[in-house]
Amino acid sequence: MPLEPYDQVPAPHGEREERVARRVQRRWWVFSALGVIGVALLLGVVVTVRGGGLVRLDESFMAGLVDRRGPLWDGPALFFDTFGAGVVGVFVVPLVVAALLLLHRRPWGALYWVLASAVSAGVVQVLKNVLGRSRPDDILVSADFGSFPSGHTANAATIAVVLGVLLRRTWVWVLGALYVVAMLLSRTYLGAHWLTDTIGGTLVGVGVSVVLLAPFAHRVLRERGAPWIWRSPDRGSQAGVSAR
DSSP: OOOOTTSEEEOHHHHHHHHHHHHHHSHHHHHHHHHHHHHHHHHHHIIIIIOTHHHHHHHHHHHHHHTTOSHHHHHHHHHHHHHTSHHIIIIIHHHHHHHHHHHTTOHHHHHHHHHHHHHHHHHHHHHHHHHOOOOOSSOOSOOOSOOSSOHHHHHHHHHHHHHHHHHOOHHHHHHHHHHHHHHHHHHHHTTSSOHHHHHHHHHHHHHHHHHHHHHHHHHHHHTTOOEEEEEOTTTOOEEEEEOO
C-alpha cells in the first residue's frame, strides 16, 4: 500500500522546529521588537530636540574618526557607502538574495527577506522626514535629507538578522554583526551620520526584521527541509522521508 502524503506527522526533529516556530509567533516577540523601534524613535527625538550629553558623545566620537582619515580607510568606507544603499543596496542586493532563495526553493524566505528590506527602508525614510536632524558638517559623500536614523546601518542590520534567521548558522550571525559594526564605523568616518544615527538605524533594522518574522516563522522553518514521518494507514508503519 503506498504511503499517503496527507497522513504525515512531524518527526521528533520536526516537532522541535514546530515548537520553535510557535514560540517565535507569540506576541512577546512582536511587542519586544516594537519596543526596539520605539526606543529608536525616542532616541531620535532626544538627540534632535534636546541634544545634551548624547550630542556631545556624537561630536567626540566623530572627531576621533575624522582625525584618523586617510587613504587606508577611505577605500573601505566608500565601498560600504556604495554597497549599503542606493541602487546596489536598495535594489541589486535584495533582488539577488531573493533570487538565490527562490532557486533553493525557499519562497517564504524570499518573501520575508524582500518585505523586511522594504519595510526597514520605509521606516527609515519616515523617521528621517519626521525628525529632520541635520547631518554633520564634515561630510565626504553626498546624502539625502535627514540624518537620523542611518539607512545604511538599518539595511545592514536587516541583512544580518534576516539571513541569520534563514540560514541559522553561527558564522552567519558573527559575520552579520561584524558587517553592522563596519557599516556603523564607515558612516561616521565619512561624516554622513552621527553615532546615535547609526545606533538608531541598527535598532530599526533589528526591530522590523523581528516584527515581520512572527507571521513567517512557521513557514520559514518548514522550508529548511526538516524531516517528516510518513505513516501508512493500513500498516501503521512509519518511514522517515524528507518533506522536500
